[in-house]
Structures are given as structure tokens and as C-alpha cells.
Amino acid sequence: MHEMSLAEGVLQVIEDAAQRDHFSKVTAVWLEIGQLSGVEPQAMAFCFDAVTRGSVAEGARLEIVATPGVGWCMACAKSVPMKEVFGECPDCGGYQLQVTGGTELRVKELEVA
Amino acid sequence: MCVTCGCGEGEVKIDGVAGHAHEHGHDHSHAQGDLHSHAPGVGQTRMVQIEQDVLAKNNAYAQANRDKLAERGVFALNLVSSPGSGKTTLLCKTIDLLGSTSVAVIEGDQQTSQDADRICATGAPAIQINTGKGCHLDAHMVGHALQQLPLADGALLMIENVGNLVCPAAFDLGEAHKVVILSVTEGEDKPIKYPDMFRAASLMLLNKVDLLPHLTYDVDAAIAFARRVNPAIRVIQVSATSGQGMDEWLTYLRAGMARTAAARQQTVAVLKARVAALEAQLQQAKA
Numbered sequence: 001m002h003e004m005s006l007a008e009g010v011l012q013v014i015e016d017a018a019q020r021d022h023f024s025k026v027t028a029v030w031l032e033i034g035q036l037s038g039v040e041p042q043a044m045a046f047c048f049d050a051v052t053r054g055s056v057a058e059g060a061r062l063e064i065v066a067t068p069g070v071g072w073c074m075a076c077a078k079s080v081p082m083k084e085v086f087g088e089c090p091d092c093g094g095y096q097l098q099v100t101g102g103t104e105l106r107v108k109e110l111e112v113a
Numbered sequence: 114m115c116v117t118c119g120c121g122e123g124e125v126k127i128d129g130v131a132g133h134a135h136e137h138g139h140d141h142s143h144a145q146g147d148l149h150s151h152a153p154g155v156g157q158t159r160m161v162q163i164e165q166d167v168l169a170k171n172n173a174y175a176q177a178n179r180d181k182l183a184e185r186g187v188f189a190l191n192l193v194s195s196p197g198s199g200k201t202t203l204l205c206k207t208i209d210l211l212g213s214t215s216v217a218v219i220e221g222d223q224q225t226s227q228d229a230d231r232i233c234a235t236g237a238p239a240i241q242i243n244t245g246k247g248c249h250l251d252a253h254m255v256g257h258a259l260q261q262l263p264l265a266d267g268a269l270l271m272i273e274n275v276g277n278l279v280c281p282a283a284f285d286l287g288e289a290h291k292v293v294i295l296s297v298t299e300g301e302d303k304p305i306k307y308p309d310m311f312r313a314a315s316l317m318l319l320n321k322v323d324l325l326p327h328l329t330y331d332v333d334a335a336i337a338f339a340r341r342v343n344p345a346i347r348v349i350q351v352s353a354t355s356g357q358g359m360d361e362w363l364t365y366l367r368a369g370m371a372r373t374a375a376a377r378q379q380t381v382a383v384l385k386a387r388v389a390a391l392e393a394q395l396q397q398a399k400a
Contacts, residue, residue: 010167013163
């Protein structure tokens with residue numbers, strides 16, 4: 001359940017922004033979750049609702065932006081899509097892959113009132 | 114609750130003491146009522162660009178820990194595994210072999226100080242963090258533990274994380290490396306079942322190998338699964354009970370400690386040279 005602490009991290013980012021940019025109500029949050037970030041979008045959505053209760057983001061719509069996993073295949077010497085951290089290269093079938101993208105967990109944008 | 118640093122959250126205890134006394138260096142609102150809107154009309158909305166990493170706060174605490182450890186020349190490892198992999202027994206044995214004066218331990222568990230008590234019995238300093246309902250240690254908790262832990266210069270710090278192969282993977286504590294411990298009484302396929310952890314670790318200790326004659330465990334398969342997730346992972350087969358592989362593990366630890374201490378020496382040497390140069394400049398300016 002580390003999605004709970006991560007959701008608290010999201011709220012923290014929002015509350016810092018609320019102070020900085022002077023807004024009192026957040027109506028939507030765009031959260032980028034990489035396919036290889038180890039974060040479960042459904043669990044995140046559940047925890048987000050729980051931790052934002054009573055905050056500036058209470059009732060805010062959570063828009064999850066999924067970014068695809070990308071790895072560098074050492075055998076093929078090129079970037080290939082990765083569905084899982086332990087995935088194989090779709091071209092050569094090898095496992096000599098270094099993850100290069102899709103590990104993000106970022107608050108991208110807020111819609112505020 | 115202070116959402117900025119997570120303190121006062123109720124259940125985290127360091128050596129049995131809840132919360133902690135420290136001045137907040139950061140300002141933040143504890144009440145949304147303090148906030149007000151300058152929005153010109155009710156119901157109007159606007160977009161605010163954020164582009165901020167959710168783990169940024171933890172990573173900042175981790176960097177502070179890393180800097181503090183580097184200043185002292187301390188080689189720090191974050192030991193992660195499922196519950197019951199033999200982490201604490203391996204730690205006790207390691208302390209016995211390495212000498213209790215050069216090792217310090219931070220123990221993370223949801224409840225009890227059983228593990229810290231076991232470490233203290235070896236003579237090495239240990240601090241217990243109880244995470245309450247928390248499933249992992251974070252860099253902020255470790256930072257507070259470091260304030261209390263007596264740590265010799267050039268020592269080895271072992272942080273025994275909460276027994277959990279999922280959550281601790283995401284949280285940098287300021288360690289040099291994560292070391293994942295897998296025991297041969299677990300499944301060979303743990304690395305692909307919990308890939309994030311095996312990808313985050315740079316060393317895998319395959320523990321309890323003294324039990325192999327009694328099991329149908331496929332060591333090669335376990336190592337192959339680990340390398341599938343993390344091609345660069347190093348593997349050492351050990352048994353804290355029989356002592357097998359402990360030499361290789363100790364060699365790894367001593368090399369890490371020597372490297373960290375040498376880096377500190379170099380920093381000190383550079384700083385001393387800089388001080389000497391500035392003093393020479395000052396003398397020249399005076400003359």
C-alpha cells in the first residue's frame with residue numbers, strides 16, 4: 001500500500017502549489033504514472049480520494065496520464081517498448097534491457113478555481 | 114498532521130518514542146481555511162502547470178542523508194527482503210565477523226524492538242524505527258534516526274528495512290546500495306514476481322544455502338530470474354548459519370567501506386589544500 005504515501009506526496013505537491021499560486025480549490029489533477037513506475041493506477045485513485053478528503057483537492061477529478069515503458073536493448077542497440085520491468089525485447093527475445101522511460105510519477109497540471 | 118514532512122502522523126516511533134521535537138524549517142498551511150482565492154468569478158477555473166515529481170520530497174531528504182553519511186565516510190546499505198529471509202541473523206553474524214565497533218544498524222519494523230534488541234546484544238549501536246501501519250522506511254524517518262545513532266567515522270551503516278518486497282523499492286533512504294536478500298526457502302521466481310525490488314538492488318544475497326540439500330530449490334533458475342529483471346545485479350550465495358559465502362560478503366563490505374573512506378579522505382585533502390591556498394592569499398594581501 002505504498003500508494004497511500006505516494007498519494008500523500010501528491011497532496012503535498014498540490015498544497016505547496018496552493019500556497020504559492022493562491023488558489024483554494026482544485027477541481028482536477030493530471031497525474032503522470034509511468035507503466036514501469038511500480039504504481040498501480042487504480043490503487044492510486046482510491047488512495048487519492050482518501051487523502052484529499054478535507055483538503056483543497058477534496059472531490060477533485062484525478063486524470064491519470066499513463067506513459068509507456070521504454071527500454072534500451074543492448075543486443076539490438078535500440079529503444080524498444082517494455083510492458084513490464086522484467087519484459088523481454090519484442091525483437092530479439094532477450095532480457096538485456098535497461099529501462100529508459102516509463103518510471104515517472106509526476107503531478108503535471110492542476111485545474112483550480 | 115503535518116503533510117509537508119509527515120511528522121506527527123501518530124504511529125511512527127523511533128526507539129519507542131512517538132513523534133519528534135524539531136523546528137519546522139519549512140512553512141506550510143495546516144488549515145485550508147487560511148487559504149483564499151483571488152479568482153475573479155465563482156465557478157471560473159484556470160490551469161496551473163506543476164510538472165513536479167511526487168517523490169521529490171523523499172529524494173531531497175535522502176540526498177541530505179547521503180551528504181551527511183559521505184561527510185563521515187560511512188558506507189550505508191539498505192537491506193530489503195520479504196519477512197523471514199534471515200536479515201537479522203545475517204546482520205548479527207556480519208557484526209560478529211566485522212567487529213561491533215565498525216557497524217551501526219537502523220532497524221525498521223511495523224512493531225516491537227525485538228530486532229534492535231538482538232543487534233544491541235552483539236554490542237553494535239542500533240536504533241529501532243517502528244513504522245506503525247507504514248509498509249516501508251522513508252528518508253525522513255532515517256534522517257531522524259541518524260541524529261540519534263552513534264556512528265563512528267568510516268563505519269558501516271546497515272539499514273534493515275521493513276520486511277516487504279514491494280514498497281521499499283520506491284524510497285531512496287540515502288544509501289549507497291540496496292541489497293536484496295532472498296532465502297532458498299522462498300520461491301525461485303520471487304525476482305520476477307517482485308521485479309521492482311530486484312531492479313532497484315545492486316546486490317542479491319541468496320541466503321540459507323546450507324538448507325539446499327533438503328530442498329528442491331533451483332539456484333541457477335533464481336539467479337537467471339534476477340538477471341532477467343536486472344542484468345547488472347551481483348549475486349553472493351551465503352549462509353549465516355554455516356558461514357558459507359560470508360568471506361565474499363565481508364570482502365564486498367570491506368571494499369565498500371574502504372572506497373567510502375577514501376572518497377572522504379580525498380574531499381578532506383581537497384578542502385585542506387583550498388584552505389592553505391586561501392591562507393596564502395590572505396598573507397599576500399596583508400603584506
